[in-house]
Amino acid sequence: MKEQVRVPVTLMRGGTSKAVFLSQHDVPSDPQERLRFLLALFGSPDVRQIDGLGGADILTSKCAIIGPPSRPDADIDYTFVQVGIDQPTLSFEIVCGNISSATGVYALQEKLIPVHEPVTTVRVHNTNTGKILRMAVQCADGEPRVEGDSEVDGVPGTGAEVALDYSDTSGSTTGKLLPTGQARDWVPISKLGREIPVSVVDVGTACVFIRAADLGITGTELPGQLSADIYEMAEEVRRWAVERCDLPSSGFLTPYQILISEAQDYRTIAGDRVVHSSEVDFIARMVLNGGAMHKAFPGGGSVCLSVAAQIAGTIPAEARGTHAGPARIRIGHPSGVLKIYANVEHVGGEEWAVREVHFTRTARRLFDGTAYVRRSRLGMDARDDNAVQAVAVGSTS
Template sequence: MSETRAIRATIQRAGSSKGIFLLENDLPEDPVLREKVILAIFGSPDKRQIDGLGGADPLTSKVAIVGPSKQEGVDVDYTFGQVAFDQAKVHTHAICGNISSGVGPFAIDHGLVKAEEPITTVKIFNTNTNKVLTAEVPVKEGRAAVEGDYSIAGVPGTGAKVTLDFSQTVGALTGKLLPTGNVKDTIELSENERITVSIVDAATCQVFVRAEDLGLKGTESPKEVDSQPELLRKLELIRCIAATKAGLAESPEKCAVESRNTPHIVFFSEAKDYENYLTQEKISEESIDLVARGMFMQIMHKTYAGTGSICTSVAAAIPGTNIHEAVKKEIMTKKLVRIGHPAGIIPVEVEVQQEVKNFILKKAAIGRTSRRIMDGNVYIRNSLFQ
């Protein structure tokens, strides 16, 4: 009897992230055993993930589980997991926009959705948020197209543009666009220190704080932020207190352990010149509407989260939020928000309408590229199943 068991796996680059894509029916039904299998596939818990397929980086330690949908009018069901390095945990509190952009191409390439040229529309039910995403995937010769002239920051070269619409994801984690009912909230960090935040939930939940309120410029690189332990501690404290206010955690202490990847915290500033930390190329104030830096699993995101770009753009379009006060007001008419992040610019098509006291999300779409890198088998010890 073999000491290992084979499970089909695809390594897929999706947006500016890379993940392991698995077919739902190839995994155990029992959720506890399923989590153990996914951890083994990635080689977690281990910061190097040396005994698995994980890339030892938050942006490459991600899993997508895809299968035929159980929902009427939907093509596939999709579960996202953020696989931790330092704990035996697959976090499924939220969705990843970048990895989501690979679900449509993966479903087409694996025969879960009929390929139709030139564009195949894939309806995706995300089980993390119970929301539906719509992907428009270029198709060529029965497969998801790879070649194209669309480029995204943080990924070399160009590819076929996958358009992903998140307009049906309002209240993805909390059930509300404004989880606290307020466009701004005050966070009490200590008896003598308070800070103003805005908390918004669209595609994912984010906590927004002005860079200047943290003593920052807003244009910092990942290395500049990640090398400041006191700043990281403060950002995590703000995030966890805000999570409690938003109803995403019972307490800041529990948030720090049980909900490490949600909500995200973002610090931002008005548009200004800065350098792409990867290429040292200048990003001009005129080319963006604001500067933003997102924290992810307690370090700075090296580019910008896909769902985060949706939430940031929606927040920027809601009058009264702290981030709306910092953006160029033309975004309300052009319905486009250009976010300047550490490695470039991500544009988001967004339209928010105010009706009486409510805000209605009419459109929230990003363009991504995706490419299947490898198909094959990943081998898991049989002893894990016993």
């Protein structure tokens, strides 16, 4: 094993995503060393990630770094990393609502906090956003439950419910619920030769909402069914939002690009189910620069969308046909339906306040073991044991 470094890893599923969970102690603190370490661990850049732990999909090329709390109102720190697949990139832009649901389960199983039955509340400090996430984990016999009757469209079977409270995550990315100061803006689209309306809202994760019809599509399309022009126009909107909201130009994920359309019948990505218009408040598709579509729907994006649907004048509220709330918003996505409760209050003028946002997921541990990282990928000589130890064992900043 002289040419490889041993790293303890855990693979967790959270909602419709999977992530490699690492102890903060085992991740380099230096940014460049951390970049080399995580890319080598995941086998990036490579479209198949064949020489690492990455799953060759945006939903499975994810990493959660867990450490002791750095603030007194939290039980653990959680840093989310989106690892590039065919590009040598790491993104720390988002919280990832799906993977966050697994952090409480992981913390309890690792004995980082004590178990209380039948439900343990875990306070998670997400370092990406600086916000506290609260989750209620079902427990029995001294550990988190696995089996239960909670269903998540896009995940086979059922499992024990993990209830997440994102009520305190307004302005996670930009510092404001409505980053532009208004519910609707107009953005020029070069390919269309005209402006289209969009809404930028920031809760959990900043999102920019676009009417699917304004790009010439129905909004019921599934992964692989959109033309390159659609992704290019959506990215043009995202870049506008980045500049308008004064976000770092180096980012490539936020604001999330969400296509919205009115409720209508459509068939899911599995092909075995028709979602009827009566089951949803509207249809949503998350698209990403480079031609990818989320196969279900991001947790952070669902938080933001449920809130946006209760703010008068936004694209989601228009598609829903009302902004009345509080309500359980039903989001139609490629894998089915996601329901999320939100309570948003109008406090005057263009000001709105988020009182509550709750949703549920299922999560479980899939694998514990040892990963082997090639020392050559870490940029050091195989004989330099001290340097290897410094890279393989450290703490994130």
